[in-house]
Amino acid sequence: MSAQPSRSIQFDDQGNLRHFLTIDALPAETLVQILDTAESFIDFGLREIRKMPLLRGKTVVNLFFEPSTRTRTTFEIAAKRLSADVINMSATRMSTTKGESILDTVRTLEAMHTDLFVVRDHASGTPHLIADHLPSHVRVINAGDGRHAHPTQAMLDMFTIRQKKDDFSRLRVAIVGDILHSRVARSQIHALSILGAREIRVIGPRTLIPTDIQSMGVNATTDMTDGLDDIDVIIMLRIQRERMDGQLIPSEQEFFNRYGLTEEKLRFARPDAIVMHPGPINRGLEIASSVADSSRSVILNQVTNGIAVRMSIMARIMGGSGR
Amino acid sequence: MSAQPSRSIQFDDQGNLRHFLTIDALPAETLVQILDTAESFIDFGLREIRKMPLLRGKTVVNLFFEPSTRTRTTFEIAAKRLSADVINMSATRMSTTKGESILDTVRTLEAMHTDLFVVRDHASGTPHLIADHLPSHVRVINAGDGRHAHPTQAMLDMFTIRQKKDDFSRLRVAIVGDILHSRVARSQIHALSILGAREIRVIGPRTLIPTDIQSMGVNATTDMTDGLDDIDVIIMLRIQRERMDGQLIPSEQEFFNRYGLTEEKLRFARPDAIVMHPGPINRGLEIASSVADSSRSVILNQVTNGIAVRMSIMARIMGGSGR
Amino acid sequence: MSAQPSRSIQFDDQGNLRHFLTIDALPAETLVQILDTAESFIDFGLREIRKMPLLRGKTVVNLFFEPSTRTRTTFEIAAKRLSADVINMSATRMSTTKGESILDTVRTLEAMHTDLFVVRDHASGTPHLIADHLPSHVRVINAGDGRHAHPTQAMLDMFTIRQKKDDFSRLRVAIVGDILHSRVARSQIHALSILGAREIRVIGPRTLIPTDIQSMGVNATTDMTDGLDDIDVIIMLRIQRERMDGQLIPSEQEFFNRYGLTEEKLRFARPDAIVMHPGPINRGLEIASSVADSSRSVILNQVTNGIAVRMSIMARIMGGSGR
Numbered sequence: 031m032s033a034q035p036s037r038s039i040q041f042d043d044q045g046n047l048r049h050f051l052t053i054d055a056l057p058a059e060t061l062v063q064i065l066d067t068a069e070s071f072i073d074f075g076l077r078e079i080r081k082m083p084l085l086r087g088k089t090v091v092n093l094f095f096e097p098s099t100r101t102r103t104t105f106e107i108a109a110k111r112l113s114a115d116v117i118n119m120s121a122t123r124m125s126t127t128k129g130e131s132i133l134d135t136v137r138t139l140e141a142m143h144t145d146l147f148v149v150r151d152h153a154s155g156t157p158h159l160i161a162d163h164l165p166s167h168v169r170v171i172n173a174g175d176g177r178h179a180h181p182t183q184a185m186l187d188m189f190t191i192r193q194k195k196d197d198f199s200r201l202r203v204a205i206v207g208d209i210l211h212s213r214v215a216r217s218q219i220h221a222l223s224i225l226g227a228r229e230i231r232v233i234g235p236r237t238l239i240p241t242d243i244q245s246m247g248v249n250a251t252t253d254m255t256d257g258l259d260d261i262d263v264i265i266m267l268r269i270q271r272e273r274m275d276g277q278l279i280p281s282e283q284e285f286f287n288r289y290g291l292t293e294e295k296l297r298f299a300r301p302d303a304i305v306m307h308p309g310p311i312n313r314g315l316e317i318a319s320s321v322a323d324s325s326r327s328v329i330l331n332q333v334t335n336g337i338a339v340r341m342s343i344m345a346r347i348m349g350g351s352g353r
Numbered sequence: 354m355s356a357q358p359s360r361s362i363q364f365d366d367q368g369n370l371r372h373f374l375t376i377d378a379l380p381a382e383t384l385v386q387i388l389d390t391a392e393s394f395i396d397f398g399l400r401e402i403r404k405m406p407l408l409r410g411k412t413v414v415n416l417f418f419e420p421s422t423r424t425r426t427t428f429e430i431a432a433k434r435l436s437a438d439v440i441n442m443s444a445t446r447m448s449t450t451k452g453e454s455i456l457d458t459v460r461t462l463e464a465m466h467t468d469l470f471v472v473r474d475h476a477s478g479t480p481h482l483i484a485d486h487l488p489s490h491v492r493v494i495n496a497g498d499g500r501h502a503h504p505t506q507a508m509l510d511m512f513t514i515r516q517k518k519d520d521f522s523r524l525r526v527a528i529v530g531d532i533l534h535s536r537v538a539r540s541q542i543h544a545l546s547i548l549g550a551r552e553i554r555v556i557g558p559r560t561l562i563p564t565d566i567q568s569m570g571v572n573a574t575t576d577m578t579d580g581l582d583d584i585d586v587i588i589m590l591r592i593q594r595e596r597m598d599g600q601l602i603p604s605e606q607e608f609f610n611r612y613g614l615t616e617e618k619l620r621f622a623r624p625d626a627i628v629m630h631p632g633p634i635n636r637g638l639e640i641a642s643s644v645a646d647s648s649r650s651v652i653l654n655q656v657t658n659g660i661a662v663r664m665s666i667m668a669r670i671m672g673g674s675g676r
Numbered sequence: 677m678s679a680q681p682s683r684s685i686q687f688d689d690q691g692n693l694r695h696f697l698t699i700d701a702l703p704a705e706t707l708v709q710i711l712d713t714a715e716s717f718i719d720f721g722l723r724e725i726r727k728m729p730l731l732r733g734k735t736v737v738n739l740f741f742e743p744s745t746r747t748r749t750t751f752e753i754a755a756k757r758l759s760a761d762v763i764n765m766s767a768t769r770m771s772t773t774k775g776e777s778i779l780d781t782v783r784t785l786e787a788m789h790t791d792l793f794v795v796r797d798h799a800s801g802t803p804h805l806i807a808d809h810l811p812s813h814v815r816v817i818n819a820g821d822g823r824h825a826h827p828t829q830a831m832l833d834m835f836t837i838r839q840k841k842d843d844f845s846r847l848r849v850a851i852v853g854d855i856l857h858s859r860v861a862r863s864q865i866h867a868l869s870i871l872g873a874r875e876i877r878v879i880g881p882r883t884l885i886p887t888d889i890q891s892m893g894v895n896a897t898t899d900m901t902d903g904l905d906d907i908d909v910i911i912m913l914r915i916q917r918e919r920m921d922g923q924l925i926p927s928e929q930e931f932f933n934r935y936g937l938t939e940e941k942l943r944f945a946r947p948d949a950i951v952m953h954p955g956p957i958n959r960g961l962e963i964a965s966s967v968a969d970s971s972r973s974v975i976l977n978q979v980t981n982g983i984a985v986r987m988s989i990m991a992r993i994m995g996g997s998g999r
Contacts (some may be wrong), residue, residue: 079410087725141979402733656787
């Protein structure tokens, strides 16, 4: 679970953020600036007229090689509220397509004077590859690449935690479920580390926890009772039902019995612990409905914050752009 | 063919229309107001620049669980002319998906601060269900649910009738074809009743007329000669070809012979009778080309009016909205 | 390879261009005006804010019966930069669908007060058919119809040639590959003839060159060495891989060996010859990567120019429109 540091490509020569590809090499200061700017967009989201001219006359391309209506929609809404024109490209590319063809597609779109690519792909590293081969005035945001990273999701999670809990240095955070295959977990762990969380714990079946997880400064356990003890923030991950083949997870029922977050298990955590989930939730698999819909759940706050955080990231990386 | 009265949920505490789900429980006054407002949008549609700022900074979600390029496009055009941002979600949901998952989808979209859901679903009641579970500032328009209702279609039909015929109290209206499966017919019957049409008649094969139709104040006949006698407005319904399996309808040719609107059959109606169809028309099945393209046909007027009526409904229900 | 002259339908009574369907019957003056106007949009594409109000309040319908993300996107971007509302209709129509149904679809869309149809279809003549049956204030642009024409592609090619080479009367232009099935080649030949190119040459396997090509004032050869001799502009065509069945083309490798543009073959042309391709390129089939990515290649310039040229055409044909 090691990551290629990408600090250099993410910043320009003046030290301005120009791409948002991965969190692991970013300084805490950058993360805090993004969260602070997002605060102002939260107020904006409550206004009568949710439209500001920041990206007027700019073109944002949603380049989703892996289908995702939900995440695509959040970027589309965020970009349109900033007055950008949005082009949706739900390209399905063959697994045999060579990297060079992706670059041809992107170079062609760039030649149309587009300004920002929001990229999702099943292969790790595609957004980085694209950023590496585009002219310097074009921006790239990683909207999820393989098992590698989902940095905007992690940022909206950090925003939600800060909104509810204030100081990271006092927080113990548990991430529960399929850690091994989760780009969300990876990005969350990086962000929590950088922001100085007191403890990061992962909980899940042994088969779904990376063997080298301790090297990331993370504690691991297979038991929910131990795992949730003294925890302030519980992040449930989404289980991909296609992994429910008996190899990695015995059965849906058994997974829910051991790791599904019920009101009963929630009692192991701190009494004011909050419950998070990147969505869409599988009720009765990762989480009981009574917990998902309770006052402890901040799942819908995450969605609301996701718009503000994505607007913040777009505004920041587009700030210094211009042909 | 009974319907759950939905007056309460469609209005707020001050008596303002906030959702548009079904026509059956609406007062005549509300329908007339919608038609009157639509008049002004007809003029607007003839302007050089068809853009007004009424919904600027608002987000309209087209949530179509049942595919329909045509109806979706009319709502998209109507919303964009009011300056709204439009998000198209052509979600195909599994028939096994539980109602709860739809609500999770909608709650997620609402958390993004979207303002209006335009909903189509193959299941009756879905728009109502959604309206019932959203915060009070969010609006819902039913764009067709199962066999239940298609209220915006009925309103554009009423607009077209009023445009050509003026006073409902003197009008005899015939609805022809597959009444049983038609949400359009249901909504038209409600609207015509509320607006005080002199007579509503349905004409079709016995197998395609609901047995309790008289309880809606409607006359029924299986014969076109009798059925069209003295009629001012003829509404042809679209036949779903997948019902042409010999069970309900013997054959396309026989259906056309008995119920297809030809110039010959049109002579049974009043000499100034107009011909309507919700579209898309099946030429040579429900209607002869010579009738569809004649001066008696107002089918394309219905389309034009559909934009104005949908703008009117959007403007009305969004009028009092605001977070 | 004969074409129906369409001059009359493309102009209104005052001699203004109102549709853009085919190049073959257009006067040189019209082509030059389009190219001249496109110049100003090139500068526009380099501005910070790429948005002008020329088509504000107008609705452009992308009516693509044949899928094409790339071309559709260029029209979408061009229309949005002119502030139009864009409706994407990626209609897949059955091959059995009768022409009348297309006209019903288009008449319905027109009744919604849409202003411009951008039409692509696998059948030659569909854009012409549509233009012929719409009211006079509605405009049509051909975005590729069967093997007939792709006039906006040819215009962006002419723009690119003029940008790099200035005077057509001194230019020898070679078009290489599958001439027979190429609507791009047809439109390019018409445009080059009208603009007075010194020589037009086509190069390809005998099976892929129309037998009556000389009647278009074009020289033909099956040999690249002869064909590229003294050539100023090389236009490579895209090979449809589905034609690689051994009937018309022996094999990909053999095609590349004989007709693929390599650095070696490029030496047969003039030392300052430019290399063009409508895209997307098949690297290693029509063209070697080293040539596609070289300073001789203007393939990405073509893409950039495509936006400007399409804006120019839209602006020109919409100039005199108005209900």
